[in-house]
Amino acid sequence: MSEAQVRKDRSQERQKQMIAEHYRRLARCGETGEKNVYTYVPGNLTELMRSFHALPVLPEINALQSGMRGKSRDYIAAAERDGHSEDVCTYVKCDIGMKRSGNVGPTGERLPDPDLLLLSYTGCFTFLKWFELLREEYDCPVVMLHVPYQGDGVITDAMRKYVVDQLREKVIPALEKATGRAYDEDLLRENLARSAKAEDDLVWVLQSARNRPSPIDAYFGGVYYIGPIFSAFRGTEDAVLYYRELREEIEERLRLGKGPVTPDGDMGEERFRVVVEGPPNWTSFREFWKMFSDEGAVVVASTYTKVGGTYDLGFRHDPSRPLETLAEYCMGCYTNLNLPSRVDLLARYVEEYAADGLLVNSVKSCNSFSAGQLLMLREVEKRTGKPAGFIESDLVDPRYFSAANIKNRLESWFQMIEQKRSGGGGR
Amino acid sequence: MTGGGRGHGRGGDGSCGCGPGEGGCGSAAPAAAGEAAAGAGAAGAVVARCTALMQDLRLGSVRAWKERTGGLAVGYMPVYVPREVLHAQGVLPVGIAGGGEMEIIRGDAYYQSYICHIPRSTVELGLDGSLDCLDGMLFPAICDVIRNLSGMWKMLFPGKLVRYMDVPQDFDPSMGGVFWRHEIRSLAEDLAARGARPLEDGALRDSIRAYNANRRRIRDLMELRRREPWKVPTHELYVVLRAGLVLPVEEHTALLDEYREAALADPDRRPLDQARVVVTGSFCEQPPLGLIKTLERAGCYIVDDDFVQVHRWLKGDVREDGDPVENLVRAFLEDSIAHPTRWIDRDRKGEELVARVRESRAEGVLFCAASFCDPALLDQPMIVAAVERAGIPWTGFKFSENTGQFQVIREQAGTFADSIKLWTGAQA
Amino acid sequence: MRTWTGIDLGSTTTKAVVLDEGARIIGRGITNSRSNYDVACRVALAEAVINTRFFLLSAELDRAGVPPARRDSWLEEMGRRFREQQYLGQLAVLREILLRLPGASAPEERHPLARILDRMREETDALFAAGAERKSDFFRDIAGSRYLRLAEEEAREKGARFDALAGLFDKAILDAENTPTGEGDFERYGMAAVGRMRTAPPELRGAVERAVRVDLERAGSVGTGYGRARLPFPRRQIRSEILCHGLGAHAMFPGTRTVLDIGGQDTKAIQVDEAGIVTSFQMNDRCAAGCGRYLGYIADEMNLGLHELGPLAGQATRPVRINSTCTVFAGAELRERLSLGEQREDILAGLHRAIILRAMSLLARSGGVADEFTFTGGVARNSTAVSVLRSLVRDNYGERRINISPDSIYTGALGAALFALRGSAAGHGAEEEAAASAAGGHP
Amino acid sequence: MSGADMITAGIDVGSSAVKVAVMRTDGRGGEEMLSGRCERMRRRDALEVARAVFEEALAESGAGRGEIGYVATTGEGEGVDFRTGHFYGMTTHARGGLFLEPEARAVIDIGALHTRALLMDGRAKVLGYRMTSQCASGSGQFLENITRYLGVTLEEIGPLSLAADDPEKCSSICAVLAETDVINMVSRGIPVPNILKGIHQSMAGRYYRLIAGAGARGVVLVTGGPAADVGLVRALQEEAAANRSPVEIRSHPRSVLAGAIGAALWGAFRARRLAEKGLALSGAGGA
Ligand SMILES: Nc1ncnc2c1ncn2[C@@H]1O[C@H](COP(=O)(O)OP(=O)(O)O)[C@@H](O)[C@H]1O
Ligand SMILES: Nc1ncnc2c1ncn2[C@@H]1O[C@H](COP(=O)(O)OP(=O)(O)O)[C@@H](O)[C@H]1O
Ligand code: SF4
Ligand code: SF4
C-alpha cells in the first residue's frame, strides 16, 4: 500500500524502520549473540520476552508477509510436497515451506533458528501442531503455556491461577535458561507500563471510526495500525512513539474531515460503513481492499484487529500485577472468546459504529475463526436488523482467492444495502 | 501373512503368490461370503444389536433408560471425557459420534465446505430433535471446530447444560492437575445443579471400578484381534465399541463378554490371506462402516486402530483406592495415549504408533483421516516420518462420515494389500 | 414502440427479455453461452427481438379478427418452420466450415462428412414436423446429436473413423455458433417460413409484413448474470444477479419472500421483502458441485436431452443414496452405479435429490424458506427436481406455496429489464446513462 | 508348463476409454506385445466397447480366442463377463509401466478423472503412491472439456501448448468453474496456445506434487491417455526442473496401454501359478 500513497505518513515511515531494524537484528543474532524466541500473535508475551532481552519472531507475521510478497504459493506447494495436506491451515504450510526454502524473512534477510519456541497456546489448536512441527525442524526447546478458553465467557480465578502458575514455573524458567538471564520483574513492569500507553492511543485511533466519515479504515488500514502492538514491539519506546504519531495524524484527518487512505489515495465519498469479521486475504490484499474502496465502503470496525488483544473492551496491561495481567491478556484475545461473546462484540460494533451491516470473510485456513461464523452472522443480523454478507477466501493460499466470486458477492451485498436504503428500484 | 494363512477364501489360492488384487473382484455382489458367515450365529446377533444401536440416531435406548431410571443423560463428543464422574452422579454419558450417513438439511447451513463433517451432522441431530433426550452436552477440547461448536450449542439450545471441557495441556500435577481437578469438580457441580446426585467419593470409586472392568474387556478384545484378527473382524468390533457410547457401562461390559464368547466359539472364523495393517487418524469423525468393510474386503486385516477412542484413551486401569478424583486426574495426566489433540513434549506419537505396529505384527499403516481434520492431518507428516524411519510401508486417504463411494479407497487399499501380500511372501 | 431489455449472461445460457411500457413481457430470447460473450449476448437479444415480432404478429392477427384458436395454430406452425429456416441457415454455415477444415481434405474423411451433412439437411423436414421431439432448441445440441448419430452409422456401416469425425464436429461447431443469427432473421426467414406452411393464409402474410415494419426503439437496457462484467454495458447498467432474481421473482409472484435459483454453475438462495428488495442471500462457494451443469453432464452421459432427465427420474421406484455431487464426477458415479446393477431411474432420482439437498442447505443458510417460495433458473424446468424440492420443503418448513413460472429461466433477465424500465422512469434514458458512465460519475 | 509360451490379454476399462493389450510371455522373462488398442467410449456402453475392442485386438494379434490363457481386467473392468480375473489399477500400471520403460521406478498414471503417482521397484512392486482426491480439478476429463470449448482436438493440444509464448495462469480449482475461466480467456482474446499451456502448467503443478509426494526419484513414466499430450509432458518436465527435482519424466508412445499391458502380464503370472498348482481356471473370477 505504501508506494501508492501520495505522501507517506510519518508513523508509517517509523513502522517501516522499526521492522527493518528488527529483522536486521534478527539476522545478526548469530554474531551478536542476541537470543530470539518464536511465538504467536494471540497471547504473545512480548513484554516478558523483552524483559529477557530476547527478540520475538512471529511465524504468522512471516507467513502473512510471504503472502503479500507473492511467495506463499511456492512455500505452500513445498510443504504439500513434503506430505502436508491440502486441507490444513496455510499459515503453517507457508511457514514450513519458507523454512525449507532457506528461512529468508520478509526483508530478504535470513531468520535465525529459534533459541526457544514459546507456545502460548491461545485460541487455536493449530498452534500446538505448528510448534510440534517446528520442533522437528529445529530440534530446540519448547515451552508450552496452556491458556484456557473462555468457554463460559468469563475468566475464572482457577483459569488465572493456572496461567500464572505456568508462567512462573514453566515459562520464566525456560526463558531464563534460553537467554542465560535472570527474571527481572522491574524491567517487565516498565515494559508493561509502556504497553499500556501505546494501547491507549491505539484504542483512540480504532474508535475514531465512530466519526462520519470515518478517518480510518479499521480493517485494511487497521492491519497496519496493529502491526507494532501485535508483534514484536509492544512494551518498547518505539511503539509508544509510533502510536502517538499515528494518533496525531488521525486527529489531523478528523479535523480536515477526511476519510481513510486507500490504495489509490484518499477515499471519495463514504457510501457504506461495514463491520468485518475474520482475517483478510494477504495474497490479493490490494485487490481485495479495492473491491471495498471502489464502492465507497469503509470498514469501521473489525474483529481481526483484536486477535492480539481486545483493548477496546477496556483491557490494559497493568504493571502492578505483572503476571496476572499477562494471563488476563492471553485469555482475553479475540479467538479465545467463545462464540456468544464474539456475537455480542460484533453486534455491539454494528451499533456503536453505526454500520450498514456485517461482512464475514471466512478463511479456509482458520477453523478457529471460521467454524461457527455462519451462525454468528445470522445472530448478528437478527439482533441488529442490518444485512450481513458472506465471502470466502484464504489467508495466504492464492488458490482460494477467487476474485470474481468475491467481487460478485460483495457487489451484490452493497447493491442490496443500497436497494434497501432507497426502498427499491434503481439507484 | 508370511506364508501363514492358507484359507481358501475369495482371495484365491491363499499362497503368497496369489494374483494381485483378486481379493477385490466380485464387487458387483457386495454381500460377500465372509460376511454372510459373520452375520450368522450368536456373534452375528450381538453385532446386529450393536449396529441397530449405532444407527439409531434418535437414541431410543437412551430414552428408554431415562424412562426407566428417571436419571439425566448428558452427551459428549467422544474423544475423552471423565465418564466415571457422570456415572457416579447417576448420569448416563452418551457419546455423540455424528450422524453417519444421515441426510443433512440444515447442518450444512452452519458450516463452510472446508470444515469436516461431524459438526454438521451433530448440529442436524440437535436441530431435528434427535438429541432432545439429552439434558446437556459436553465438548471436550478436541479441536477448534468442536470448541466453537460448544458456543454454537449455547446459542442454539439455551436451555441445556453446555460445557466446554478444557482438558489440560500441561501435565504437571501441580498445574494442569490442579486445573483439571477444578474442571472436574465444576462439571460435577453443574450436573448436580441440574438435578444429578452430588459427586461422592464412594460412588466415584465404584464407577471407576465399573469403567476399569469395561476397559479391561476392551483391551482383551484388542489383544485377541491383534493375535487373530479373523476372529474379531474390525467391522464387528467397531460397532460393538460404538454401542458402548450409548449403553450404560455395565450393560456394555456384559455385551463385550457375550460377543467375545460367541466370536471365539464360531468355527467358521478362519484366517484368510490378508495383509495386517494398523489404521490411524480417525479418532473423532468416525468412518462409515462401509469404509471399514471395504478395507477388509480389499485384503486388509485391521489389527489396530483408533476408532471410538474414548474407550481406550486411558491405557491402563485407573487406581481404585485413595482419592478418586485425584486418581482420575493422575490417570489423565500420566496414562493417556499420545494423541493428536494433546500437546506432547517429545515426538512420542510416532514412536507409539511404531510400537503399536510392532506389537500387532502389522505390515503397514493406513492413515485414514477425516477430510479437513486439522489435528489428524497436521500430525500426519510427523507420524509418517517416524513410520518411514522404521521402514514400515504406509498409505493414506481421507473420508467423511457420509462417504458412500469407496471405489477409490478400495483401489488404494487393494494395491497396498497386494504389494504387501505379493512380495512379503515372496521373500520369505 | 419503446421497449426495455434485460440480459442475463449466465454460465450455461444467455437470456434476454423485452418489456413494453406496461412492464409486460413481449419478447424472450435464449441461447447457450459460449466462448464469445458478445455473440451470446447478440444472439439472445436477436432471439428476443424475433420473439417480440412474433408477439406483434399475434397482435396483428388479433387486430385482423383471426380467431384465437386459428391464430395459435398458424403461429405454432409458422414458428416451427421459422426455426427450420434458421436451422438450415446455420447448417449451411456449418457445412461450409466443416468442409474447409484441414482434416476434411482427405477423401476418407470428406466423403463420409458430405454424406452426413446431406442427410442432416434431408432430415430437417421431419425434425421440425409437428409433434417431433428435439433434444433442445439450440443449434449446437440439435445438430450435434444428429451429427454424432449419423457419424456412428458411418463408422459402423462404412468403416469411417468415428473419433476423427467427432473431432471435426467439435472444431467446426465453435465457428458455426459464432456466426450468429441476427435480429433481421425475422425479416429474412419470416416469409420463407410462411411459404413452407401447408397452407399459407393471406391474413398471415399481411400480418407478417406489418409486424416487420413496427419500429422497436430500445429505450433502456440492463445486464446481469454471471458474466455481466463482460457485457458491453456501462457500469451503471449492470445489476447484480441476486437483485435481478429477487426483483424478477417478485414481479412474477408478488407474494414471494424466498427465491431459489439453480443455474448452471451457481445456486442462490435469496430472501426478499414485500417490495422485492433483497434482504439476505447465500450462494454456493468455489465448488460447482450440485449445480445445473451437473445435470448437463448426466444428460450428456446418458445421451439424453435435458428435458428428458426429470421425467425419467420420476419413474424411480427405489432412489439410490448419492452423496458426492461433484459435477465432473457425476458421469463416473453414474457409470459405477450402473455397473453395480442399479436402475438408471433410481440413480437419476438419487442424483436429483443430491442436488436439491445442497440447495436446501443454502436455503437454510440464507434464512430458511418463507411463504411464498419461488423456484427459478433452468433447473426449475426439471420436474423431478421440483418434486423433490416440494417434499423437502414441506418436511422441513411446513406447507409453503411454491411458485414456478414457465418463464422461470428468464427471471434474472426480467429483473434486469425491470431495473431498466425503472431507471428510465427515474429519468435516465439510455443515452443519458451512457453519458453519465462515460463521465465516470458515481450514481 | 512355466517354460512354454503363453498368450494373455489385458483389458483396461477406464472412465473415458477402453484399452486392450495382447501379450506373449515365455515365463522366463521374455515378454512381447502382439497387439494393443485404445478406443474412447464417447458415451457408448463400456462393456460393449470393451468386447468390440477386445475382438479387434485379438484379430490384430493373430491369436485365436482359444489360445488366450488369461483375460485380465483392470480399472473399472470388473463387470466384463468374459474376464478370467481382475487386478487393481495401480498394480497393473506399475507392471505395464515397467514393461514399457524398464528403467522407470515410478509411474504417474493420468486418467480421465483420477491421477495417481506410484513408486515401484525393479519387479513392479508398488512401494508407495499418492492419488488425487474426490475433486476432478486438473483431470484429463477437464482438459477434454476445455478442448471442446477451444475447438481443438485432443491430438492438437500438445503441439499447440508447445507453441505458447506467454502462458495464462488458470486460477480456479474447480474443474467446472475453470471452464468458465477458460471461456473468459477466450473472450479476452488470449491465444489458444497460451491458454492451453497455462492449463498444462497448473495440471503439471498438481501432478508434480503427487510425484514428489510419493517420493519418486529417477525415471518416472507417464501413463494413461494424457501421456500422449506432449505439452503436458513438457510442462511436467519443466515443473520438475524448476523444482530441481531428482526425477526424469518420460513418456512412451504406448503409455496409454500401460494398464492393459500390466493386466495381461499379471494374468500370465497368475495363470502360470495356478497351472503349477494344477488348478484349472474357472470361467470368471479365477477363484
Ligand atoms: N428444458 C430443461 N429441462 C430441464 N433442465 C433444464 C432445461 N433447460 C435448462 N435446464 C437446466 O438449467 C441449467 C441452466 O440454468 P440457467 O438458469 O440457464 O443457468 P445459468 O444462468 O447459469 O446459465 C442447465 O444446466 C440445466 O441443468
Ligand atoms: N492425445 C491426447 N492428448 C491429451 N489427452 C489425451 C489424449 N488422448 C487421450 N487423452 C486423455 O486421456 C484421458 C483418458 O485417459 P485414460 O488413461 O484412458 O483414462 P481412463 O482410464 O480414466 O479412461 C481422457 O480424459 C483424454 O482427455
Ligand atoms: S488456524 Fe487460524 S489461528 Fe490457527 S494458526 Fe491457522 S490461521 Fe492462525
Ligand atoms: S474430525 Fe477433526 S477437525 Fe473435525 S471436529 Fe473432529 S477433530 Fe475436529
Ligand code: SF4
Ligand atoms: S471439480 Fe467437482 S468437487 Fe472439485 S470443485 Fe469442481 S465441482 Fe467441486
